[in-house]
Amino acid sequence: MYRKDLKESLDSVLNFEILYGKTFLITGASGLIASFLIDLLFYANETMDAGIKVYALVRSKARAELRFQxxxxxxxxxxxxxxxxxxxxxxxxxxxxxHAAGDGYPGAFRKHPVETMLPAVMGTFRLLEYMKKTKGSRFLYVSSGEIYGSGHQKELVETDSGYVDPMKSRSCYPSAKRAAETLCASYFAEYGLDIVVARPSHVYGPNITDKDNRASAQFFRDVQNGRDVVLKSRGQQLRSYTYVADCASALLTVLTTGVPGEAYNIANPAATATIAEFAETIARIGGSTCRFECADEAGSPEKTPVSYAVLNPSKLQALGWQGCYSIQRGIRHTLESLLLQA
Incomplete structure (x- = not known):
């Protein structure tokens, strides 16, 4: 199933041939998104003789050697x-x-807000300086749909901007992503570096990491371990959900085809649901039961204040990209791969 996802993702990338024989530096290589990207590039080497070289930047050698054995x-x-x-x-x-490095899960926001901010801000600076010095061709910053903040009740386009409270430590993630985007825009304006920014919506897939404590990751682990799917909130937040294979093809399409200095939402318009609907779908497809254990959410340092996070991908689609995975199909592929690992 995973190899089928790699093939379908590769087939969805616009102008992939311009990447033949190129060298990549990919940060956060062991993470959900970057690890799939690397598998995809080497699938292209295997099946299309693409001749791509990848430098995978990681902090943990043991974790990386296990993931990329x-x-x-x-x-x-x-x-x-x-x-x-x-x-x-x-x-x-x-x-x-x-640049896909950085922790994007609530546990990190609560325990390590400083360390959450630094890879986005300082890491982006280091990479842009490296690019300036070595005259690299193009820089893709993997940002997040969280940069839009709260206060919206419509599909979000790239020019929207909502409220983020700068004095809440939970804001470490969206605030750092915003700052990194502005740093990219500044290097583009001042030094002429070729940069593009991608803003993925909520991404999921079989290569979730052990430390990922987002609700969606916990739902999948519940089914993988034969437990009921437990929803610990009312789950009424509405989100765009993107299967990792769609996210990867969108990122590479932005890389090959995006306009320099521009940002692009990454979302599939056919994949929007509330958290509760997402949990119930995982339980149904996984042959489990969904249980609600609603805790008092008020004041939770991990809870996002954003209740509506539906991204409009029209700008990405104008490049020629189309998503392949509905929520049902993405969940089914995730569970099939995870259950094979169990």
Missing amino acids: PLLERPGFHLVMQDVCDPIILKERSDYII
């Missing part, structure tokens, strides 16, 4: 062991830099 001996795959907040140690020029 099948690739460790492949030509063109290299691990770079460092913190993205430090000066980039790689001397070779990278044609494409994809």
Whole structure:
């Protein structure tokens, strides 16, 4: 199933051929999005003789070697062991830099708000300086739909901007993402660097990490471990959900086809649901039961204040990209892959 997802994702990338023979630096390589991207690029090497080289930047060697064990001996795959907040140690020029490092889950926002902010702000600075020095071709910053903040009741387009309380530590994530986007825009304006920004909606898939404590990740683990799916809130927040294979093809389409200095929402218009609907669908497809254990959500340091987070992908679709995965199909593929791992 995973290889089928890789094929379908690859087939959905616009102008993929311009990536043949190129060198990538990808940060946050062991994470949900970046790890699928790397698998996708090496699937292209395997099936299309693409000749792509990847430098995968990670902090944990043990975790990376476990995640990428099948690739460790492949030509063109290299691990770079460092913190993205430090000066980039790689001397070779990278044609494409994809910055996907950083913790994007509520536990990190609560326990480590400073460490949540630094990879976005300082990491982006380090990578842009590396690109400026080595004259890289294009920089893709993987931002987040959380940058839109709260106060919306409509589909969000790239020019929208809502409220984020700068004095709440929970704002560490959206505020840092906003700052990183502005840093990208500033390097584009002042130094002429070719940058594009992608704003994924809520991304899920079988390569969720162990530390990911987002509600969606916990729902999948419940089914994987034979438990009831437990919803610990009323779950009325409405969101765009994007299966990781759709996210990867969208990111590479932005990389190959996006307009320099522009931002693009990543979402599938056929994949919108409340958290409760998402949980119930996971339970139904996984042959489980969905239980509600509503706690008092008021004042929770992990709870997002955003109740409506539906992204409009028209600008991305204008590049020629189309999503392939409905919520039902994405959940089914996720569960099939996870249950094979169990």
